Amino acid sequence: MDFYYHPASPYCRSVMLVAKALKLNLNMQYIDLMKDEQLRPTFAALNPFHCVPTLVDNDLTLWESRAILVYLVDKYGRTNSRLYPKDAQARALINQRLFFDHGTLSTRLEDYYYPLYFEGATPGGEKLEKLEEALGFLEGFLITNPYVAGPNMTLADYSLVATVSTLEAVQYDLSKYPAIAAWYEGCKATIADYQEINESGMQQYRAYFESGLHPVA
Numbered sequence: 001m002d003f004y005y006h007p008a009s010p011y012c013r014s015v016m017l018v019a020k021a022l023k024l025n026l027n028m029q030y031i032d033l034m035k036d037e038q039l040r041p042t043f044a045a046l047n048p049f050h051c052v053p054t055l056v057d058n059d060l061t062l063w064e065s066r067a068i069l070v071y072l073v074d075k076y077g078r079t080n081s082r083l084y085p086k087d088a089q090a091r092a093l094i095n096q097r098l099f100f101d102h103g104t105l106s107t108r109l110e111d112y113y114y115p116l117y118f119e120g121a122t123p124g125g126e127k128l129e130k131l132e133e134a135l136g137f138l139e140g141f142l143i144t145n146p147y148v149a150g151p152n153m154t155l156a157d158y159s160l161v162a163t164v165s166t167l168e169a170v171q172y173d174l175s176k177y178p179a180i181a182a183w184y185e186g187c188k189a190t191i192a193d194y195q196e197i198n199e200s201g202m203q204q205y206r207a208y209f210e211s212g213l214h215p216v217a
């Protein structure tokens, strides 16, 4: 399987963490987003959305990280893998959290922090309130459950841990959300190859955000 990625991208990192958990070998294809390599005609022909992560498995080309996570477990996971069990109710909750990550948390995080770092936007305001509302929802999930979708670590944790690590990249103080902070530390300690994949990628993402603090005129 060819996997087009950039190590700083949280969406690529969640897939890399799950591939590691499933003991899959990905044929890593580095796309240098700093050089706009995703816009090259060969890559754009593969993925007209020109984004990473992109997975190519025989005649299937797939982008959108959460779709890739689900595909990897469905195709290569053990039958009834705990990461994404077959039970409709358990799966529904995992899907809900994955869509929450995609449509709410990661979107609100980017909506607030990109303008702050790259456009000199004023800190605070409504976008921060929306982000903190989303963090409040996540805190609520984790007050009632050890993992974001219940008693076991699932795909939703892998997706959300990559998003939450971006808060560390931008030095957001997570102590206001003790359940998220405790879960995040637990994920760091238990997910295979967390340091190599998510920690080092998060540090690269941090450097990228910090480069935006002093934009070249």
Ligand SMILES: N[C@@H](CCC(=O)N[C@@H](CS)C(=O)NCC(=O)O)C(=O)O
Residues within 6 Å of the ligand: 009, 010, 011, 033, 038, 049, 050, 051, 052, 053, 063, 064, 065, 066, 102
């Ligand atoms: N919702 C997508 C987001 C993917 C995304 O935004 N990727 C960024 C890197 S973090 C990218 O490839 N940007 C380059 C571009 O869109 O041209 C996912 O979860 O896979």
